[in-house]
Amino acid sequence: MQHDMSPSHADKNHGSLKSYTIGFVFSILLTIIPITVVMSGWLAGKASAIILMVTAVLQLVVQLIFFMHLREEKKPRYNLLTLILGLIILLVIVIGSMWIMMYNMVAL
Amino acid sequence: MWERVKTFASEFFVTGDPLIYGADVSIVITILGIVIGLTYFNKWGWLWREWLTTVDHKKIGIMYILAAFIMLFRGGVDALLMRAQLAAPEMNLLPPDHYNQIFTTHGVIMILFMAMPFMFGLFNVMVPLQIGARDVAYPFLNALSFWLFFSGAMLFNLSFVIGGSPDAGWLAYPPYSGIMHNPGVGQDFYIWGIQISGIGSLMTGINFIVTILKMRAPGMKLMKMPMFPWSVLSSCIAIIFSFPILTATLALLFLDRYAGAHFFTLDGGGNPMMYINLIWMWGHPEVYIIVLPAFGIFSEIVSTFAKKKLFGYKSMVYAMMIISILSFLVWAHHFFTMGSGADVNAFFALTTMLIAIPTGVKVFNWLFTMFRGKITFETPMLWTMGFIPCFIVGGLTGVLLSVAPADFQFHNSYFLVAHFHQVIIGGVVFGYFAGLYYWWPKLFGFKLNERIGKWAFWFWNIGFYLCFMPQYALGLMGMTRRVVTYGWDKGWWEMNLVSTIGAGLMGIAFLFQVWQIVYSVKHLRKDETGDPWNGRTLEWSIPSPAPVYNFATLPHVTSQDEWWEEKQRRLQGHPAPAPVKIEPIHMPKNSGIPIVMSMFWFFTGFGFIFDWLWLAIPGLVGVAACMLVHSFNYDTDYYIPVEEIKRTESAIRGVTS
Amino acid sequence: MAQLHDSGLTGHQVSHTEHHDHPDMEEMRTFGFWIYLMTDVIIFGTLFAVYIVLQGNTNGGPGPKDLFQMGGIIASTFILLTSSYTSGLAVLAMHKGNKKALLGWLGATVLLGATFIIMEINEFTHLVHEGATISTSAFLSAFFTLVGTHGLHVLLGLVWMIALMMQIAKRGITPVTKRKVNVISLFWHFLDVVWIFVFTIVYLMGVS
Numbered sequence: 016m017q018h019d020m021s022p023s024h025a026d027k028n029h030g031s032l033k034s035y036t037i038g039f040v041f042s043i044l045l046t047i048i049p050i051t052v053v054m055s056g057w058l059a060g061k062a063s064a065i066i067l068m069v070t071a072v073l074q075l076v077v078q079l080i081f082f083m084h085l086r087e088e089k090k091p092r093y094n095l096l097t098l099i100l101g102l103i104i105l106l107v108i109v110i111g112s113m114w115i116m117m118y119n120m121v122a123l
Numbered sequence: 124m125w126e127r128v129k130t131f132a133s134e135f136f137v138t139g140d141p142l143i144y145g146a147d148v149s150i151v152i153t154i155l156g157i158v159i160g161l162t163y164f165n166k167w168g169w170l171w172r173e174w175l176t177t178v179d180h181k182k183i184g185i186m187y188i189l190a191a192f193i194m195l196f197r198g199g200v201d202a203l204l205m206r207a208q209l210a211a212p213e214m215n216l217l218p219p220d221h222y223n224q225i226f227t228t229h230g231v232i233m234i235l236f237m238a239m240p241f242m243f244g245l246f247n248v249m250v251p252l253q254i255g256a257r258d259v260a261y262p263f264l265n266a267l268s269f270w271l272f273f274s275g276a277m278l279f280n281l282s283f284v285i286g287g288s289p290d291a292g293w294l295a296y297p298p299y300s301g302i303m304h305n306p307g308v309g310q311d312f313y314i315w316g317i318q319i320s321g322i323g324s325l326m327t328g329i330n331f332i333v334t335i336l337k338m339r340a341p342g343m344k345l346m347k348m349p350m351f352p353w354s355v356l357s358s359c360i361a362i363i364f365s366f367p368i369l370t371a372t373l374a375l376l377f378l379d380r381y382a383g384a385h386f387f388t389l390d391g392g393g394n395p396m397m398y399i400n401l402i403w404m405w406g407h408p409e410v411y412i413i414v415l416p417a418f419g420i421f422s423e424i425v426s427t428f429a430k431k432k433l434f435g436y437k438s439m440v441y442a443m444m445i446i447s448i449l450s451f452l453v454w455a456h457h458f459f460t461m462g463s464g465a466d467v468n469a470f471f472a473l474t475t476m477l478i479a480i481p482t483g484v485k486v487f488n489w490l491f492t493m494f495r496g497k498i499t500f501e502t503p504m505l506w507t508m509g510f511i512p513c514f515i516v517g518g519l520t521g522v523l524l525s526v527a528p529a530d531f532q533f534h535n536s537y538f539l540v541a542h543f544h545q546v547i548i549g550g551v552v553f554g555y556f557a558g559l560y561y562w563w564p565k566l567f568g569f570k571l572n573e574r575i576g577k578w579a580f581w582f583w584n585i586g587f588y589l590c591f592m593p594q595y596a597l598g599l600m601g602m603t604r605r606v607v608t609y610g611w612d613k614g615w616w617e618m619n620l621v622s623t624i625g626a627g628l629m630g631i632a633f634l635f636q637v638w639q640i641v642y643s644v645k646h647l648r649k650d651e652t653g654d655p656w657n658g659r660t661l662e663w664s665i666p667s668p669a670p671v672y673n674f675a676t677l678p679h680v681t682s683q684d685e686w687w688e689e690k691q692r693r694l695q696g697h698p699a700p701a702p703v704k705i706e707p708i709h710m711p712k713n714s715g716i717p718i719v720m721s722m723f724w725f726f727t728g729f730g731f732i733f734d735w736l737w738l739a740i741p742g743l744v745g746v747a748a749c750m751l752v753h754s755f756n757y758d759t760d761y762y763i764p765v766e767e768i769k770r771t772e773s774a775i776r777g778v779t780s
Numbered sequence: 781m782a783q784l785h786d787s788g789l790t791g792h793q794v795s796h797t798e799h800h801d802h803p804d805m806e807e808m809r810t811f812g813f814w815i816y817l818m819t820d821v822i823i824f825g826t827l828f829a830v831y832i833v834l835q836g837n838t839n840g841g842p843g844p845k846d847l848f849q850m851g852g853i854i855a856s857t858f859i860l861l862t863s864s865y866t867s868g869l870a871v872l873a874m875h876k877g878n879k880k881a882l883l884g885w886l887g888a889t890v891l892l893g894a895t896f897i898i899m900e901i902n903e904f905t906h907l908v909h910e911g912a913t914i915s916t917s918a919f920l921s922a923f924f925t926l927v928g929t930h931g932l933h934v935l936l937g938l939v940w941m942i943a944l945m946m947q948i949a950k951r952g953i954t955p956v957t958k959r960k961v962n963v964i965s966l967f968w969h970f971l972d973v974v975w976i977f978v979f980t981i982v983y984l985m986g987v988s
Binding site: 030031032035036038039042043046049050052053054056059063064067068070071074075078079082083093094097098100101102104105108109112113116117 | 811814815818821822825826828829830832833850854857858861862864865868869871872965966969970972973976977979980981984985987988
C-alpha cells in the first residue's frame, strides 16, 4: 500500500508563524517572572515556591499548545491520553517518593 | 607471561566448584555441537536469512518462546539446587555464598529472562493475528527488542562461568549491592544484563500499544477486540510507565558502583532506602505486567472451550485497565517494615486491598462464562481450571500480606515466598503454558500430544501444592527466606522435605513437556483445518502456520467473536463472502542491524562490567554507527506481488479445501 | 499494512480501494515517538524524585547556594528557549516546502543547542575545579546525574539533527524526512520543557 499523503491532510497540525511567535513570547515572559522573583528576593519561602511552580507548569502548557500542537490532535486523542497518564504516573513517582522518604521517621 | 595469563584466568573464570566445571564442559560441548551441526548441514546462510535477520513477528515470537524455555530450564535447575540444599537440616550441598548466587539468579532469570520473553513471545505470535494485522507497528524495532533481550540474557548468564554471579537477591538492595560490600563483577553483570534487556522490553511495550491502537482490521472497534489484545494493551501501558523507572534506578546504582556517586551508599549522604522505594515502583507493576496477559489468555480459552461468548466483556476490559493503573499505587507494601510511618502504611495497605476487587470481578467472569457451557477439557482448558483455585488462594494470602501490622510478622518469611510463587506459577506460568498449548497448532500446524500433556499438567499441579503449601506453614513457624540451612531443633525438616519432593515433581513435569514436544514432532499429525479447537477469533480463520503476510486480504470485522459468527453464518447457509481481489502486500525487509547492534550492546556491557574501556567505547561507537546506518537507509520495505500471494495461498489452501 | 480502526467500514462487501485509507505509516511512527517521550518523562521524573529527596544531603560539603552561578544558567535558559522557537520555525518552513529555510532553521537550532552544551560543560568543569564532583555528596550525585542526563539528551539530539540535515540535503522534503523533522522538533520542545523544570527546581529553588 502506498503512502498517499494528500496535501489537505499533511498541511494540518503544524501551527503558523503567529502561533509560534506568541508561544515564544509567552515562554520568555514565563521565564523572566520567576527569575525576577528569585533574584530580587520579593517573595520568600512558600509564596516564591508556588510562583515558581506555577510559571513552570504554565510554560509546559504553552509549549504543548503552541509548539507541540496538542490542541489540534484529531480524535481519538491518544497523544493527549498518554500524556495525561504519563503526568499522573510522574506525579505519583515524585510525590510518592517525597511522602515515603521525607516523612520517614527512621531516616530523619 | 604464562603466570600472568594463569592469574588472569583464575580471576576471570569462576573456579573451584565442580558443579561449575561441569557446566563449563556442557556449555562448550553444546556450542561446539551447534557450530559443527550448522556447518555440516550447511545451514549458516539459512539461519542468518530465515531467523537471525528476520523481522517477521511470528518468527521473533518463536525465538522468544524458545529462549524462555531454555531460561526456564536454567532457573528450574537453580530452584532444584536450592530445594536440595534445604531438603534436610545442616546440609552442605551448596556453600552459603554459592547459595546466595543461586537464589539471586533464580529470581532474576525466572522473572526477567523467562516470564518476560515468554510473554513477549505470545504477544508476538498472536496479537497481529488476532487483530487482523500483517505485522506489528515497528517490525525493525521488534527484532531489535528481541536481540537486546537476548544479549542481556546472555550477558547475565555468562556471570555464571565468568567473573562470578550476582548474590544480592533478585532486586539487589543496597548497601549490600554497593561497591563497598560487593566489590566483584557479579552486580555489574546484574545491572548491565537487566539494563540491556530492559531497553528491549520498553520498546516492545511501545510497539504493541501502537500496533493495537492503530493497526486493527477495518471494523474492529476497540470494544470488538478479543480479550488477549486488551490484556496486552493493559500490560504494555504498565511497561511503558514502569520500565523507565527501572532503567533510571539501575543507572543510579551503576553510578554508585562505577563513578563513586552517593545515591544509595551509607556514607556521603546517600540513602539506601531510596533505592528500595524506586525499585518497587517498577517491581510492583512488573508483576502485573506479567500476569495481565495470562488473564487475557484464560479469557480466550474459557470462552473457546465453553463454546460461549465471554461473560462480562466490558467489566473484564475495565478491570484490566484499572489493575494496570492501580498497580502504580501500591509499591510501598513491599517495605511496610521500613518504617515510613502509620499514614504511609495505611494508605498503601488500602490501595493493595483495592486491587483484589477487579481481580475478583475477573474470576467471576470466567466462572460465569463456564456456567452452562459445553465444556471440554483439552490441555489448554485444564491449565485454566488449574489456575483458578491456585490463583484464588495465592491472591487471598496476598490480601493477608497487605494488612500492614500483620505484615511485620510475614515479612521476608517463607509465607511470602509461598505467596508470590503461588500467584506467579499459578497465574503466570500456568497462563503461558495454557496459551502455548492453545496456540501451538496455529504456530506450527500440529497439536501437541494430549495424553503426555495431561501427565505434565498433573505433575505440575500436584508438585506445586506439595512444594508450596508447606512453605506457608514454615513461614508462620519462623523460617525466613534466603536461609542457607537450619538446625535439627527447629522442627522444620519434615515440611522442607515434602517441599523438596514437590519441586522434584515439577522438575519431572518439565521433562514431560519436553518429551511431549519431541513425541508430537515425531508422530506429527498435521492439522489441516487451521482451526483445531473450533476457535472464535480471527487467528483461526487463516491456515496454520500462517503465511508470512498473515492475511491475503484483510478481514472486515463486524462482531466481537468474528470468526465464530462467520462460521455460524456459514452454517445457516449464508454463502462465504465473495473473495476480495488480492493486491500487492507491503512488507518490511529483513535487517541484520538489530542483531549486530545488540552485539555491540553486549560488548559495551561487558566492557563496563570489567572496566575495560577499550571494549566499552568501541561498543558504544558501534551502537551509534548502527543507529546512523539505519537512519540513512531508506530501502526498508518491499511489495509481495499478487502472483506470489496467489501461489502461496493455493499451496496452503489447496490442502485445506 | 496499517488500517484505521475506526474507519467505519462494516460488512464484507467493501471495495478494495478502501484498503488504502490507513493513517499513513509516518503518522503512526510519530505516535510511537510520542509514547517514547512519555517514557522519557518517567526517567526524568525518577531523577527529579531522587534529586528532591537527596538535595539536602550535602554531607557537609557545598550546597546549591555556594555553587550555582546564575548568570550563565539564565543565559543558557534563554538560548535553549530560542532554539525551541527556531526548531518550530524549521517545521513551518518544511510545510511551506522551503528546503533551504528548513535547513537554515535546523542549522540555527544546532548552533544554539551546541552553545548550550558548551556552557553546560563549562559549568561542570568549573564545579569540578571547585572540588564539587559527583562523589562529593548525595546532593551533587543527584545534581550531576539529573542535569547531565538532560545534557546527554541534547547532545544526542544534536547528532541526530545533523544526520537529519544530511538526509534532507540529499533527499529533499519527502513524507519520510517530514516525519523525521516533526519527530525531532517534538524531541527538542520536550527537552526545552524538561530544562524549564530543571531550571526551576534545581537552580531557582536552589538559590532562593
